[in-house]
Amino acid sequence: xxxxxxxxxxxxxxxxxxxxxxxxxxxxxxxxxxxxxxxxxxxxxxxxxxxxxxxxxxxxxxxxxxxxxxxxxxxxxxxxxxxxxxxxxxxxxxxxxxxxxxxxxxxxxxxxxxxxxxxxxxxxxxxxxxxxxxxxxxxxxxxxxxxxxxxxxxxxxxxxxxxxxxxxxxxxxxxxxxxxxxxxxxxxxxxxxxx
Numbered sequence: 001x002x003x004x005x006x007x008x009x010x011x012x013x014x015x016x017x018x019x020x021x022x023x024x025x026x027x028x029x030x031x032x033x034x035x036x037x038x039x040x041x042x043x044x045x046x047x048x049x050x051x052x053x054x055x056x057x058x059x060x061x062x063x064x065x066x067x068x069x070x071x072x073x074x075x076x077x078x079x080x081x082x083x084x085x086x087x088x089x090x091x092x093x094x095x096x097x098x099x100x101x102x103x104x105x106x107x108x109x110x111x112x113x114x115x116x117x118x119x120x121x122x123x124x125x126x127x128x129x130x131x132x133x134x135x136x137x138x139x140x141x142x143x144x145x146x147x148x149x150x151x152x153x154x155x156x157x158x159x160x161x162x163x164x165x166x167x168x169x170x171x172x173x174x175x176x177x178x179x180x181x182x183x184x185x186x187x188x189x190x191x192x193x194x195x
Contacts, residue, residue, distance in 0.1 A: 037105070037106045037107055039107075040101065040102040040105040040107065040108075041098055041101045041102065041105075042098075043095065043098050044057055044094050044095075044098060046087075046090065046091070046094065049182070050182065050186065051179045051180075051182035051183040051186060054175075054178055054179050054182050055175070055179045057094075058084075058175040058178065058179070059175075060097070061090075061093060061094055061097055062084070062171055062175075064097045064100070065079060065083065065093055065097075068096075068100075074124075076131075076137065076138035077128055077131055077132075078124055078127050078128055078131065079093070079127060080131055080136040080137065080138065080141070081138065081141075081164055081167040082136050082141040082164060082167065082170065083136075084170075084171050084174050084175070085136070085141060085143070085170075085174060086130070086134050086136060086144050087144075088130045088133075088134065088144065089127065089130055089131070089134075092123060092126055092127055092130060093127075095123075096119075096120065096123050099116055099119060100116055100120075103115055103116035104116070137161075138164075139163065139164055140161040140162060140163050140164060141161065141162050141164055142159060142160060142161045142162065143159075145159070
């Protein structure tokens, strides 16, 4: 060490974190500059979303599902490419997404992610069951079959499997159609209210 107390060996390498300062911590910021984190998100009820809310939620859910399947190496038997065309999968994945956001929220304690992982394991079993029932696959998709109860009119079922050529384009087409349908309902409600 030289006369001025500087030792070149004390300089951290670029790939090392800066050392913590020794001594008392600096005074906390003034209370007026403190901002509390936003509250955890509320569950999503897809039946009640406005067109604008639905557009936002579709984009958020799609991005998160892509992250989830990549980070956990989930096969199409758990999350198929056309999950967005099956409401049973949308509801399950949406609930799982909200649960993840809540468990990783800064207001939660450190054990919350363990709760999420326990619930995630159970949700994966349910997702696999839904995929088995609805028959969607990696390369093709068909609408979920609906059981007709006694006294109901028979539904025209489209049992035709459709080849999946561009999953992302299909997602955009589906989400845009959903948002436009919601906009049409909102416009009809407004017209009835003002008429």
